[in-house]
Each structure stands twice: as structure tokens, then as C-alpha cells.
Amino acid sequence: MPAYTLSINGDTRVVDVDADTPLLWVLRDTLNLVGTKFGCGIAQCGACTVLMNGFAIRSCSIPVSAVGVSNIVTIEGLSQNGDHPLQVAWQELDVSQCGYCQAGQIMAAASLLSQIPNPTDDQIDSSISNICRCGTHVRIRKAIHLAAEKSRSK
Amino acid sequence: MDTKISRRFFLKATSLAGGGMLLGFSFLANGNEANEEEATDLDFSLNPYIKIDPDGTIKLLAPNPEIGQGVKTSLPLIVAEELGVDWKTIKVELAPLNDVYGRQTAGGSGSVRGRFTPLRKVGAAAREMLVAAAAQTWNVSPSECTVEDGVVIHPAGRKKLTYGELVTKAVTLPVPEDPVLKDVKDFKYIGTNVKDVDAEAIVTGKPLFGIDTRKEGMLYAVVARPPAYGKTLGAVDEARALQVNGVKQVVKLKNSVAVLATLTWAAKKGRDALKIEWITSEKLESTAEHEAAFKEMLEKGASSPSREDGNVEASKSEASKVLDSWYEVQTLSHAQMEPLNFYADVREDKAELFGPTQVPGSVRDSVAKELGIPKENISVSTPRQGGGFGRKLMNDNGVEAALISAAAKCPVQVQWMREDDMQNDFYRPMAMYRYQAALSEDTLLAWHQSGVGIGRGAGGDSYLAGILPNYRVDSQGYKSNTPTGWWRAPGANSLAFPAESFLDEVCQELKKDPVQFRLELFEKAKTSPVRDLRYDPDKYISVVKLVAEMAEWGKNKPGIYRGFATWYSFGSYAAQVLDIQLINGKPRITKVYCAVNCGLVINQSGAENQVQGAIIDGICHALFPKVTFVDGAVQETNFHTYNFLRMKDAPMDIEVKFVPSNEAPTGLGEPALPPVAAALGNALFAATGKRIRKMPLMEQL
Numbered sequence: 001m002p003a004y005t006l007s008i009n010g011d012t013r014v015v016d017v018d019a020d021t022p023l024l025w026v027l028r029d030t031l032n033l034v035g036t037k038f039g040c041g042i043a044q045c046g047a048c049t050v051l052m053n054g055f056a057i058r059s060c061s062i063p064v065s066a067v068g069v070s071n072i073v074t075i076e077g078l079s080q081n082g083d084h085p086l087q088v089a090w091q092e093l094d095v096s097q098c099g100y101c102q103a104g105q106i107m108a109a110a111s112l113l114s115q116i117p118n119p120t121d122d123q124i125d126s127s128i129s130n131i132c133r134c135g136t137h138v139r140i141r142k143a144i145h146l147a148a149e150k151s152r153s154k
Numbered sequence: 155m156d157t158k159i160s161r162r163f164f165l166k167a168t169s170l171a172g173g174g175m176l177l178g179f180s181f182l183a184n185g186n187e188a189n190e191e192e193a194t195d196l197d198f199s200l201n202p203y204i205k206i207d208p209d210g211t212i213k214l215l216a217p218n219p220e221i222g223q224g225v226k227t228s229l230p231l232i233v234a235e236e237l238g239v240d241w242k243t244i245k246v247e248l249a250p251l252n253d254v255y256g257r258q259t260a261g262g263s264g265s266v267r268g269r270f271t272p273l274r275k276v277g278a279a280a281r282e283m284l285v286a287a288a289a290q291t292w293n294v295s296p297s298e299c300t301v302e303d304g305v306v307i308h309p310a311g312r313k314k315l316t317y318g319e320l321v322t323k324a325v326t327l328p329v330p331e332d333p334v335l336k337d338v339k340d341f342k343y344i345g346t347n348v349k350d351v352d353a354e355a356i357v358t359g360k361p362l363f364g365i366d367t368r369k370e371g372m373l374y375a376v377v378a379r380p381p382a383y384g385k386t387l388g389a390v391d392e393a394r395a396l397q398v399n400g401v402k403q404v405v406k407l408k409n410s411v412a413v414l415a416t417l418t419w420a421a422k423k424g425r426d427a428l429k430i431e432w433i434t435s436e437k438l439e440s441t442a443e444h445e446a447a448f449k450e451m452l453e454k455g456a457s458s459p460s461r462e463d464g465n466v467e468a469s470k471s472e473a474s475k476v477l478d479s480w481y482e483v484q485t486l487s488h489a490q491m492e493p494l495n496f497y498a499d500v501r502e503d504k505a506e507l508f509g510p511t512q513v514p515g516s517v518r519d520s521v522a523k524e525l526g527i528p529k530e531n532i533s534v535s536t537p538r539q540g541g542g543f544g545r546k547l548m549n550d551n552g553v554e555a556a557l558i559s560a561a562a563k564c565p566v567q568v569q570w571m572r573e574d575d576m577q578n579d580f581y582r583p584m585a586m587y588r589y590q591a592a593l594s595e596d597t598l599l600a601w602h603q604s605g606v607g608i609g610r611g612a613g614g615d616s617y618l619a620g621i622l623p624n625y626r627v628d629s630q631g632y633k634s635n636t637p638t639g640w641w642r643a644p645g646a647n648s649l650a651f652p653a654e655s656f657l658d659e660v661c662q663e664l665k666k667d668p669v670q671f672r673l674e675l676f677e678k679a680k681t682s683p684v685r686d687l688r689y690d691p692d693k694y695i696s697v698v699k700l701v702a703e704m705a706e707w708g709k710n711k712p713g714i715y716r717g718f719a720t721w722y723s724f725g726s727y728a729a730q731v732l733d734i735q736l737i738n739g740k741p742r743i744t745k746v747y748c749a750v751n752c753g754l755v756i757n758q759s760g761a762e763n764q765v766q767g768a769i770i771d772g773i774c775h776a777l778f779p780k781v782t783f784v785d786g787a788v789q790e791t792n793f794h795t796y797n798f799l800r801m802k803d804a805p806m807d808i809e810v811k812f813v814p815s816n817e818a819p820t821g822l823g824e825p826a827l828p829p830v831a832a833a834l835g836n837a838l839f840a841a842t843g844k845r846i847r848k849m850p851l852m853e854q855l
Contacts, residue, residue, distance in 0.1 A: 018399055018419070025419040029374075034366040035359015037540075038418075039491055040572040044793035047491060075359035082358040091353045094759040097767055098222025099356035100491040100540030106357060125802040131793065133491040133541050134222045135770025136763065137804035 004064050008033070009077025019065040024048045026064045027074060035075035035103050039131065046130030049104040049111075050074050056111035075103035078110060085154075086110055089146040097134035105130050109144050118148050203233055203249075203276050210318030212239055212304065215249040218258055218265040219512055220352075221490075221542030222767075223823040224760035225265045227351045229273060231757060232266075235343050236277030236336055238301035239317070246351045250535035251514040260512040261547050261640070263724035263821025266756055270819050278333035280324075287324040288315045338754070338816045347759040352538060362538045364510040365569065367497045372565040373402055373414040375558055376421040378428050379578050380409060382786030383636050384438045387411070388431035395424040404428070405561045412558045418569050436635050438786035441485065441584065447632060448586040448606040452480070456604060456628035460613050463684050464624035466592070469600030473592035477659055481589065481652035482848040484780035486582035486641055487788075487796060492540020493575045496555035499565035504531035505556055506565075510539040510546055517552035524553060525560055543771075544640035548580050573791040580639025581781055585612035585648050589656040592624070598660055600624035603653070608634045614645050616653040617694060617722065620687040621679045636783055642771060646723040646828035651776065651849065654719035654832030659845065668718045668836070669702045689722045693751045696813045697729035700749035704811055705731035714744070717836025719829035725820030726752040727813075730769070732805075732833040734841045741841050741855075743773065743805040743834070748826055750810065753817040765826040766808045772830030774799035777852045797850070 006013045008031060015030050022041075027033045027050070036059060039047030043058040050059045051073040059072075078084045086106050096102045105128065112119055112127045119127070124141055132140070205213040214233055220226035230246045249255055257268060281301060288306035289296040292313055300307050304317045355362055380386060392404040395413050400420030405412045413424035470476050496509030505527055511517050514534040522529045539546070555568040570578075585607035592600035601622050605612030606629070613629030641647055661668045676698070679691035698720055702708070707718070713735055720729035733745040746769050755761045778797040782789040790796040831849070838855070839845050846854045 017417070018423075021417075021419045025417065029417045029419070032368065033359070034361045034368075037363075037491075038365060038493065038569075040793050042572075042792055042794060044798075045491070075357075082354060087357040090357045091349060094347070094349045094353060094763065096350055096353060096356045097224070097763055098220075098491065098539060098541045099350075099352060100222075100363060102356050103359050121806065129800045129802070131491065131798050131800065133489060133543075133771075135767035135774070135804075137770055137801055138766055138806075138808050139763065140801070141806075 004067070006064070006067055007069065007071045009073055015064065017064055019063060021064045022060050023050070023062050023064055023067055023072070024059040027059065033074050033076050037100055037103060039101070039104075044131070045101070046108060047101050047104040049107040049130065051107060051111055054111065054114055056108045075107060078106065084110065085147040085150040086113070086143065089143040089150060093139050093143045093146060095136050095139040095143050097136055101130055101132045105132065105140055109140075109147070113144070113148060113151065117151060119144065202254075203273070204237065204280055206317050206321045208318050208321055210304070210316055211245065212243065212317065213245045213247060215247055217249045217255040217269070219260040219514065219536045219539060219542070220248060221260050221512060221539045221546070223260065223265070223542075223764060224350065224757060225260070226538065227348060228266055228756040228760055229269055230351070231343055231348055232270060232273040233277040235341060236274045236281060238281050238304065240303035241343050241348070243304065248536055248538070250533065251518055258514055259547075260542055261544065263726070263823040263825065266819050267725060267821055270754075274335050275333055278335050279330050282330045282333050283324045283327050284317055284320045286327050287320040291315065291320075291323065344756050345754070345758060348757045349759065363492050363540050364495045364497070364508070364537045365492055365540070367495075367508060367537070367567050369497065369499070369565055369567070372497065372499075372567050373416065373562070374418045374421045375412045375414045375566045375568045376418070376425040376571065377554070377558075377568065377574065378411045378413075378425050378430055379574060380432055381577070382432070382438055383783070384434060384436035384786040385432040386435040388433040390431075391429035394427040394429065398424040398427055403562050405558055407554070407557055407561065410554075412562070412568070414558075414562055414564070414566060421569070422571060439634055439636055440784050441782045444584060444608065444632065444634065444783075445586070448584075451606045451630050451632070452586060452588045452604055456630050459626050459628040461615060461619060462626040463619070463622070464600070466600045466602045466624050466626040469592040469624040470590065470602075473599055474595055475593045475663065477589070477591040477593065477656075477663060479589050479656055479659060479847060481587040481655065483585050483648045483651060484849045485584040485782070486775055486779065487576050487579045487781050487790070488543045488545035488641060489576065489779070489796065489798070490539075490541030490543050490545055493572050494545070494551045494570040495568055496551045497565070497567045498552070498555035498559040500525065500527075500556050500559040503527060505533070505559075507532065507534045507552055507556060509536065509552055509555065511536060511549060511552050512542050512544070512546040513549055516549040520549050520553045521556040525556060543642045544644065545579065547640050572793070576791050576796060577788045580637045582641030582647065583608040583638040587612060587652045589652060591656065591660050593660065593663060596664060598622065598664070600626075602626045603628075605629045606632060607648075608632050608636065609638050612648060614649045615688065616649070616657070617679070617689055618657075618675070620683045620685060621675050623684055625684070636786070642768070643723055643824035643827045646721060646824070650719065650721040650828035651831040651835065652847070654721065654829060655835045655845075655847065658717070658719075658832065658836040658839070662839075667708070669698060669707050672698050672720060689727075693727045693813075694720060694722065697727045697749040697751050700811055700813055701729040701731050701747050704749060704809060705733075705747040707731060715837050715841035717833040717838070717840060719832035719836065721825075721829040723821070723825050723828055724823075726750060726822060726825035728765075728826045728829055730829050730833040732830070732837045734837045736841060741838065743803075743837075744807070746805050746808045746830070746833070748808065748810050749813065750822070750826060751813040751815065752822050752825065753815050753819040755812050756819060761812065761822055762810045764822050765810045768824065768826035769808055769830050770799065770804055772827045773805070773834055774803075776831035776834050776849055777803070778850050780850050797852070
């Protein structure tokens with residue numbers, strides 16, 4: 001199997017996997033970073049969202065051979081102590097129900113906030129298309145606004 | 155709710171080697187008290203609800219599976235309240251399957267309902283034993299002691315002892331059979347906003363779900379199952395599959411083939427490389443033929459009713475007008491966010507099973523039967539689960555994993571792809587309804603509901619049963635080999651849409667206000683019910699009035715189009731007002747108001763989350779997805795064709811209020827879902843003038 005040198009959460013990781021292995025499965029099965037979730041495999045649901053050079057991508061649909069030198073950040077690497085404003089806001093507002101989609105939601109929101117620090121509801125609507133089967137959408141919107149506010153007051 | 159411990163239970167305290175205290179209920183099959191020796195020998199004594207270590211660590215075990223309905227938080231909260239500990243210091247774990255815990259199913263909105271009083275007693279009994287231990291130590295009366303945050307205090311003597319310091323003595327004391335429970339007004343935690351116990355783990359990506367299982371020696375398995383209902387396994391050529399990098403084994407079961415590999419991706423590629431001949435063994439059915447058959451059956455009519463009061467036919471002929479409307483709800487997949495999976499390690503005469511299931515007991519029992527392993531040698535435990543919605547009331551994912559592990563002779567983590575999940579479901583069945591209402595100039599005289607559905611049919615009563623003197627419901631079943639099962643709020647999730655939409659049609663025709671008309675109907679239910687009433691009209695009135703107040707129903711709100719609906723299910727009452735506004739000419743749900751009567755609310759935050767979630771669940775499935783069978787094969791295999799609600803479709807806001815109540819809690823996982831589709835349909839009528847009677851509604855807009 002070919003070896004790939006990846007930058008994951010600031011660390012250099014070398015993996016021996018098939019070229020067509022989606023980044024998602026490299027993260028989960030080879031690197032044991034299970035925070036990034038599998039939901040559909042066809043980039044429809046967003047549960048697998050990670051940051052690639054700061055932008056949200058759906059890791060189920062990018063083969064490891066295409067990652068190259070890009071910096072990948074997963075939910076585990078979003079912050080040192082679980083204290084990214086989104087992580088804090090998510091807990092403060094008790095957003096999660098089953099919790100399965102939430103890492104992906106947070107990564108998508110992190111990408112949005114890094115580009116638009118004060119998004120409107122419309123901007124949230126058009127940027128975050130992740131599926132939440134449990135229906136936490138109202139709290140997700142509120143948590144994004146709260147995180148934006150927290151970032152402003154820092 | 156039975157508030158006394160039945161003589162079939164007793165609380166048994168057992169010492170742990172090292173001095174911890176464990177408390178649990180014991181079931182005694184014959185109703186006699188077991189002697190001391192029997193109890194401590196039994197395995198179940200090691201699986202209690204409360205573990206207190208001498209160092210002060212307090213661990214609570216949550217006895218029902220956590221599928222996103224919040225019981226991993228709310229059930230321990232009930233124990234902690236009576237136990238008198240500081241909730242912030244508690245650790246919570248999910249309890250494994252064990253007879254000592256009784257019903258460990260997640261379904262029927264039954265966990266909090268069933269456990270509220272028993273869990274209070276578990277906490278209270280432990281508290282009393284700890285207090286007794288302190289009282290003995292200080293040589294005072296227990297009544298002179300108080301408890302605060304895991305500390306027993308003797309105020310007069312200014313003495314304190316922590317639960318950790320007391321536990322070794324406490325376990326030697328008798329277990330109170332009828333402990334004193336707190337007064338509801340003294341609740342410190344119950345009724346407040348409590349964060350989910352896994353909130354931090356979820357947002358930091360910790361391993362929590364079945365899909366995150368990693369155990370020594372396990373192989374991942376991806377399975378090839380029949381591509382259509384009615385097809386069975388024929389010849390299998392696994393040559394190409396075995397050549398895939400990482401694939402170790404191919405295992406054949408009765409009707410499927412599993413590929414086992416060192417990585418999930420390898421197992422999937424291996425499965426995709428199998429060459430399988432699928433044999434058509436039964437009729438291959440299609441949704442189109444179901445629809446045509448349903449129509450024919452409804453036109454023909456049913457031979458006998460499931461309920462009939464008065465004379466509906468006579469009312470129809472006397473009426474000044476008869477409304478006649480046909481409604482249809484679609485086949486639905488469960489689509490819980492975490493695709494099915496399960497871990498099994500089956501050996502010669504024992505099995506360790508771990509995975510997402512709503513029925514761990516059923517998994518154990520079926521595996522015992524299929525593999526001939528004694529039940530006591532099978533352990534089952536569950537992780538946190540990425541949604542349930544009724545899919546995992548079927549035990550197939552657990553049983554299949556056990557069969558694969560047994561055949562492969564190695565531990566296996568079976569992983570379903572989303573397509574596998576959507577194509578192998580126990581669907582919410584399609585149903586068709588015909589409603590007829592006999593109207594006079596100013597009132598509703600008679601109501602006739604006819605339903606057809608796969609399997610047992612499509613019946614059930616609305617609250618009009620018991621109010622209208624002329625009322626008829628009949629249902630016909632249609633035999634199909636497409637599998638059906640329980641989907642969030644079974645029965646109600648189909649029925650409430652046509653029933654509350656049609657009642658809205660009646661209101662439109664009679665020019666009656668929908669809210670006012672319900673209140674009149676429920677008053678009639680109170681004063682002159684027809685035969686038995688299967689609900690409490692006062693509770694219906696409480697939620698209808700509350701939501702009308704919340705939404706300012708009746709007030710002129712330019713640009714806002716509103717729909718109303720109400721429904722009772724699983725012990726609780728929900729009423730909703732749904733607001734639509736046209737934004738750039740397109741309807742957008744701006745707000746939903748919901749009033750719920752569910753007795754005592756345990757966790758305000760969790761409860762509100764459940765209601766908001768059920769509302770969005772109802773909106774999503776009313777609007778977007780459907781399952782179509784063509785020659786036995788499901789057409790919508792993933793989210794590209796199984797259309798789903800996204801943030802831009804979700805209501806801008808959902809306001810929830812609970813009717814204040816000190817009654818024991820009734821269900822909350824499901825009750826807010828049923829009325830929402832009708833509230834939406836009624837709002838769409840107000841906005842567009844178009845009455846939509848077929849789900850998914852989006853296709854008709």
C-alpha cells in the first residue's frame with residue numbers, strides 16, 4: 001500500500017492505505033480519530049465535515065490521495081481544551097440530542113465563522129446544510145449566534 | 155402510577171469488596187423474599203443504579219438505552235434528586251442488559267413514565283441508609299440530620315460526614331422498603347434546565363457511538379443483502395472480494411454474504427466486489443400497485459367498522475352537505491443519523507454483544523435461540539446511539555452480527571452503509587384514508603374515517619370518538635412482503651395528519667374558528683360524552699388554550715398564515731400553531747408554537763429539545779422524503795434521492811410551553827410529532843388556498 005504523509009490537527013501522520021480510501025475512513029479507522037462521523041458516504045449529510053486549509057469539506061468524498069499537504073483539522077483538533085467558542089456555546093445551550101451529527105455541524109459552523117464572524121440567519125441557512133435527524137436546528141442557530149458574540153467580546 | 159413498591163420487588167444493598175455500596179432492585183419471580191445468601195451470590199447484585207466509593211466517587215447507572223431522547227440524563231437525575239447529591243459531581247454510565255433493571259427498552263415514550271417513582275425510591279432508600287449510618291456514628295436520631303450535596307449534617311452538633319465516609323457502614327444497615335420521598339416543591343434539580351451528561355464528549359469528538367467501537371481482534375464486516383424484497387440468495391462468487399487489500403474472510407449466511415476486513419473501507423470494497431446471483435422467490439411488489447389497490451379497497455368500502463356510534467349513513471343522507479376527501483401518507487425510512495452497526499464476539503458457549511439497539515433484551519433472547527447459547531452467557535450492552543426513531547425496536551442488526559461472528563469465528567464489527575440501511579428497513583407503511591363528514595348548516599353531524607394500509611391496516615380514533623353521536627372508523631389491511639415496523643409515534647404519525655387536516659376542512663366549510671371549535675368539542679366531551687372517552691378533555695383544553703394564548707390566535711397578523719392542530723398520544727397532549735410567511739413568494743415556516751401537557755417535566759432543557767425535535771421531525775417528513783418500491787427494490791437509497799430537511803427549511807423559531815403539573819410524568823419522546831403535519835398543511839391552506847392531502851407535501855406544492 002502506498003504511504004501518505006498528512007497534516008492532521010497540526011501533527012504529521014504517515015498512513016499506509018489504498019489511494020482511493022476516503023479521508024473519512026483514514027481518520028476513523030487508521031488514525032483512530034473517531035469524532036468525524038460517517039452518515040451517508042456521498043457528501044449529502046455533512047456528518048463527516050472537517051476543515052481543509054480552514055474550509056469545511058466533506059471528508060467522505062475526498063480520497064486520501066488528493067489531500068496532499070493540506071492542513072486538516074478535525075473536531076478533536078478544533079481547540080486544545082474543548083473551549084472553542086462554538087464548543088462552549090453548544091454546551092451552554094444544550095444543543096445536542098443524540099449528538100451524532102454535531103461534530104460535523106460544529107466544523108461547518110467553524111468554517112462559516114472564520115469567513116463571516118457575524119452571520120445573519122440567512123447566511124447560516126445558506127452555509128450550513130448538514131442534516132440533523134433529531135431536529136436541533138433552532139438551537140444550532142442560537143449557538144452559532146452565541147459563539148459569534150463570544151468571539152466578539154474576547 | 156403505583157406508588158408503593160410491589161411485593162415482587164425489594165431493595166437489596168450489597169457490599170463491594172473494598173467497601174462501596176451498591177443498590178438495586180431485585181425481581182423475584184415467585185414473589186418470595188430471597189434469603190441473604192441467594193441475593194449476594196446472584197450476578198445482578200453487581201449491576202445496580204448507584205455506586206458509591208469510599209473516596210466519594212458517585213456513579214449512577216442509566217437503565218434505558220440513550221437514543222437521543224435524553225434518558226441517560228433524566229433517569230439518573232431522578233435518582234440523584236432523592237439521593238441528595240450534587241449533580242455536578244455525578245458520573246453517569248449506561249447500564250448493561252440485566253434482569254435486575256426490568257424493562258430496558260427505548261420505545262413507546264415509556265422510560266421516564268415507567269421509572270419515575272421506582273427510581274425516586276432507589277435514591278430515597280440510599281439516602282435514608284446513609285443518614286442512618288451517620289446517626290449511628292453520632293449517636294443521634296436520624297430525624298435530627300439533614301442532607302446536602304452528598305453530606306449528612308447534624309446541625310445541632312455541627313457534625314458532617316460525606317457519603318464516601320459513610321458508605322462502608324451504610325451497607326450493613328437494613329434497606330428501607332418504603333422510603334420517604336421528597337415533596338415536589340423541594341425538588342432541586344427536577345424541573346430545571348439540566349445539560350445532557352454527554353454534552354462535552356459530543357462536542358469534543360470523544361468515542362461514544364456503536365460505530366466508534368474498537369475492540370481487540372475485531373474485523374469490520376460489510377454485508378451484501380438482497381437488493382429487493384422477494385429476492386433470495388443464489389450463487390456467490392467471492393474471488394474478487396478476497397483479492398481486495400485488507401479482506402480476510404467471506405462468510406455466507408442464510409440470505410446474505412458478509413465480507414470481513416481489517417478496515418471498513420476494505421470491507422465495503424470487498425462487499426461491492428462480490429458477484430451474487432439473486433433469485434426471485436416471491437412476488438416483487440411496487441408502490442404503484444399498492445396505491446391502486448388501496449384506492450380500489452377504499453372505493454369498495456369495509457365490511458364492518460372498528461367503531462361505530464349512532465348512524466353515520468343516516469346522518470349523511472340527512473345532511474345539508476357531505477364533505478368527501480382522500481388523504482395519503484407515504485412510506486418512510488427511519489434514517490437515523492448513525493447507520494446501523496453492531497459488535498459481536500461469539501465463542502463456543504458465550505457471546506459478548508455491544509451496539510445500538512432499542513431492545514437489548516430481545517437481541518439477547520434471539521441470539522440465544524439462534525445460536526443455542528444459554529441466555530446467562532450472553533452479555534449485551536449499548537453505547538450512546540445516533541438516533542432510534544423505532545428502527546432499532548427490531549433486533550436484526552444485533553442478531554446478524556452474532557451470526558456473522560459465530561460463522562467467522564472472530565469478533566466482528568458489522569457496519570451498514572447508508573444504502574444498506576435505507577434498503578433494509580422496517581418502514582413506516584404507506585396508508586390511504588377516505589374521510590366523509592356530514593354537515594348541517596352550522597355543525598358537524600357525523601364523521602366517517604376509512605383507512606387502508608399494509609399489514610393490519612390504517613385505523614385508530616381521533617378525539618372525535620366520544621364526542622360525536624355519529625362516528626365511524628373502519629380499516630382494511632393489505633398483505634405485502636415489504637416489511638413494516640414502528641416509526642416514531644406509530645399510528646399517530648399517520649393518523650393525525652388526515653384527521654386534523656380534515657377537521658380543518660370541516661371548520662372552513664362551517665366558517666368556524668379551528669381553535670374555538672376544538673374547545674366547543676372538548677366541552678361537549680366533558681358534559682355529554684358518547685360511550686367511553688379515551689382521553690382527558692380537560693388536558694386537551696389546557697394545551698389548546700395555552701397554545702392559543704402563546705400564539706395570540708385570532709389576532710390579525712398581516713403576512714402570517716397560520717395552521718392549528720392538536721393530538722393526544724403516549725399519555726401526553728400537544729397543541730400547535732404553525733406560522734408561514736411568504737418570503738420572495740415562497741412559503742417559509744417562521745414559527746411554531748407548541749403547548750404540551752405531559753405531567754411533571756424532569757429536565758426542562760431536554761424536554762424542550764425533544765418537543766422542538768419532534769416538531770422538526772414532523773415537518774421534515776411531511777414535506778420531503780418518501781420511499782418508493784419498484785419491483786421490490788427501494789428507489790431512494792441515500793439522501794440524494796431521499797430528500798431531507800436542511801437548515802434553510804427549518805422553522806426560524808419554535809416556542810414550547812409545558813402546562814404546569816405535579817402529576818407523574820407521561821410520555822415525551824413522541825407526543826409532539828403527530829399534530830405537526832396537519833398544522834403545517836392547514837397553514838399552507840391559509841397561505842395558498844390549496845388543500846394538500848398527500849405526503850410528501852412538497853410534491854404537491
